Amino acid sequence: MGEGKTSVIIPIMCLALKDRIARINVLPSLLETSIEDMLLTMGSSIFNRPIHVYPFRRDIVSQLNDIQFQRILSNLKHCKTNQGIIISTPDHWLSFQNSSMLSKSKTLFNSIIQWSNNNLFNILDECDELLSTKYQLIFPYGNKRDLDEGVNRWTIIESVFDKLKTLLDNEQFPPSDIEIAKKEIPCSFPIITIRNEEAGKQLLNKLLVLLYPSGQSARINQQFIL
Secondary structure: OOOOHHHHHHHHHHHHOOOOEEEEEOOHHHHHHHHHHHHHHHHOOOOOOOEEEOOOOHHHHHHOOHHHHHHHHHHHHHHHHOOOEEEEOHHHHHHHHHHOOOOOOHHHHHHHHHHHHHHEEEEEOOHHHHOOHHHOOOOOOOOOOOOOOOOHHHHHHHHHHHHHHHHHHHOOOOOOOEEEEOOOOOOOOOEEEEOOHHHHHHHHHHHHHHHOOOOHHHHOOHHHHO
């Protein structure tokens, strides 16, 4: 920090680009500060570079029509002609890309994305933070669908734990083999510590008998389960 990456190196990189637009990607918390700094160093100085910001959110997709999409593309081309600089955050561009799946104007949307990929040069400020997985952006779209197996995804697990809790209440295990620490909280599940492998297998066998009282447990590979 404090070695001039943002105030010195990034402006030099912007000036070095001739055939592409420099898009400076910054942290959302530093967006306003970055805009002010670039206006001072590149916009209002002898360089006279126009500074562009294209904030984008998912909720404005439905408000855009074909004319506005064409205007966005025209502004980008104007920015390139005048050697402008774009300041953006990960959320802005990710929102724009994901919104292409929700928009009715997919052709224009994709044309802007394609033009941007061919004419923009990304510069990452604080790249260790910007490349963090927390800056992923996921948009659900389409009709809602149930998860595979639906409620069985959690009711089966709940049933297994209910059977195990019943077994622990009715069986006595030496603490040296299986330690059971019950909680005072209602509907809570006890903490089980298996200290002996053979005792753990016996517990599993008894649980399988409860789950498969008809004898189907004999066909289950218990070693695989353990």
